[in-house]
Amino acid sequence: MMAQLNTYETVKSENVIFWFKAAPVARFPKNGGACIKYKDKQIAVFNFTREGTWYACQNLCPHKMEMVLSRGMIGEENMEPKVACPLHKNNFSLKTGNHLNGDLDSIATYPVKIEDDFVYVGFSE
């Protein structure tokens, strides 16, 4: 299981070498998320309409190693965008991946771009 966790590493936008064309914008609910598959990875992508921003992170919650974060509710705490895991309400920053209400490992985050109504997620491999 821990090996599973190690497959996710934060990618900064300057390190992107491949933009993966994931799905049309319409497949992502407003102010909510959906999950995409890239190789053997599951990535949660969030359409934070109220902010006008898109975020992506690993779909795996590091608490109990379940693939659920894309089904979490998004929101903000002191304007820090976050996702709350649907299982136990662990909050993770969508910007830094840090666990905001406890001491779990940070989650990996990925850059997102929109082109021609398509959502692209950036990977470094």
Place this chain on the structure above:
Amino acid sequence: MKTIIVIGNGMVGYKFCEKFIAQADGAKYKLVVFGEEPRVAYDRVHLSEFFEDGDAERLSLAPRNWYTENGIDLYTSELVSEIQKDKKTITTSKGTTMVYDQLVIATGSVPFVPPIRGVEKNGVFVYRTIEDLEETLAYAKTIKGGKAAILGGGLLGLEAAKAVMDMGLEPHVIEFAPKLMPRQLDTRSSKVLQVKLESMGIHIHLSKATNQILGNGKITGMEFGEDDMLEVDMLVISAGIRPRDELGKSSGLLMGTRGGIIVNNKMQTSDPDILAIGEVALYNQMIYGLVAPGYEMAQVAVDQILGKTDSLMAAEIDMSTKLKLIGVDVASFGTPFMPSDRGHSIIFENKTESLYKRINVSHDGKKLLGGILVGDADDYNMLLQMYQNEMPLPENPEALIIGGRNEGGSSFGSVMDLPDTAVVCSCEAVTKGAICCSVLEDGNESLKAVAKATKAATGCGGCKPMVNDLITESLKSLGKTVKIQICEHFDYSRQELFDIVKLRGIQDFDELIDTVGKGHGCEICKPAVAAIFASIYNETANKQETIQDTNDRYLANIQRNGTYSVVPRVAGGEITPKQLMAMGRIAQKYDLYTKITGGQRIDMFGAKLHELPLIWEELILEGFETGQAYGKSLRTVKSCVGSTWCRYGMDESVSFAIEIEHRYKGIRSPHKFKGGVSGCIRECAEARGKDFGFIAVEGGWNVYVGGNGGANPKHAELLAEKVDKESAINYVDRFIMYYIKTAMPLQRTAAWLDKLEGGITYLQNVVINDSLGIVDELDAEMQALVDSYKCEWKEAVETPEIRERYTHFVNSEESDDSIEFVSLRDQKMPKEWA
């Protein structure tokens, strides 16, 4: 720069760090902490909560990065094995040597294991650390349904009994003394507690000295005397604590004859550069096994190191304590057992209600000296304050324990009568003056803000009600009304938001937050607001799916491995053989684990997200509709078989339950709510354990409201007696609607009724006598909800845009391959968490 080394990262060691960094100049001191356990300091006081969710992180006092951020070097899993006090160095088991300027020993204590023959056998455990609990838990799984003994009937022993009961074992508490909690309780209160615990299934054995532990390799029983044995499969020892003072001994510090490192009122040991605090320190020839004195010692140690040499430990330490033990309040304060030459006692006892209250009053009747409370300790904080501040007693001191809050009038007067010096939060030593000042001068207006500023109520939390009262009263004195706002995004209570949405006709979350809120919302306000929209417009969860909790968003209950469960409505628990077969066929087709629920219906587990619409399509074809087991809404109306079949039945409970379940189905509310209908007073449907219940009696129905099972079981209260069916429904309609409009988010009816000023009498006036003049409105609102019901699963499977939500990936047809099942008694279950 001076180096301060702290040995031990338990609660008191952590408190020392917290207080030290708050007061010390970071440039002048380096703080280094060694902890033997792998985890960072956690809250041992609430250890038994670990069982409720198995979540160790929730107990930790501060995350690991807190230490880094505050410049503290933390070494966990590293035991300090030696102190060389002449060289002022320490050495650890990993061979690290480090020089200190001052050393703080906070190694705490270990459980005392009495030298009983056979104590080394397998299946014998202690109760102290999370690791202890995990080992115990692992062993408990191998003896499912077996018996477990707890050696020691003190405070921790009873906590352990609860933990053992939660593991599914039969608990037996063995105590050497002739009473439970011998340090805190007198014989009569101990008996009251015993009767209560026995009624909950905890077996109590008093005056038992254990001779030996029986078994070949692993424990099979305990022997007390000749022919006096108890067969058990496991033993948890909770026979008190012994200070972990090896370091003191080996380094030549002055020790107590029975252990403990001797300290003076500056917390200094016999070497003034070495301090000891918490359960390792012997002060006044006593080891103090409570958190509050440990925290006080930490404060004194910090002050001493920083040069505030006039900060000293009090000569007499208050051992007052209040706790909730397995759901029973137990408290003792001051001098609980009082010799008759010092004063007299006033005692109130009611064994059938498991109540015992004793106060000790001085001979002249002017001062409170101490007391004991079992069963109801609501007045503990006020009594403790009266004792600590030597406040004058009322003319009839008995009014302090009988009468009291229920009659509305308080014998205590207002919290504002307390002197400013009164310590309200004893864990953090916060006074009434500091709390009021935080409100009046620093503008902190909520419990959260005051707690953050003063640390009050951040320890055991027992003073929360009193801190709340002080905040409320202080705000009132400023001419402000008190708001219970739902989160940082809305400065309104749920009730206010309900009215705003209704009066302004607001249609969705974005409109609401843009009009009266700020920011973008969070997981607290979004579902609360979703429930308000549902209650006003009866819209289904499909409409604004991203403000719903995950269960509502996908109309199913998320389970441990991210799969969902499916529960069709089986109104009143009545189901035809044909429907049963249909359900069986569908469950088999999708390989679902099936179980009968407590609400008389069938739950089907293990459905993957993309299977949900397929399963529901088939269920709907067979005539089923959603059971809303996922929603904060009506769950079920449970019924007994009633007069149609039962020879005792007074009325037709099943028909009534079906009618009422169909009436309220789909209605969303602040929390889930459940109903029950019993055909006679034998009450087989357990209607009084529900949010609303009807019981058939000679000449009509008795109507009960505000009950629940769960963590704090509560019997519902009688709203109306012997009324006809139409009135019964009418009163419950209004009760539910009034609750929906005024409760706080996630507040069940029992908690709501408890907080409702005037209680059940007030509610009767509102819903029966129309004291507020709102019953017509409530009736109309309820009827509108009843008339606009639709099955949201039918809506979901028939609407392509909604149906499209049910895929695990939006860019692939594959399902989630990370979900793993294992087999269990011819069915399947999720693979255990790693």
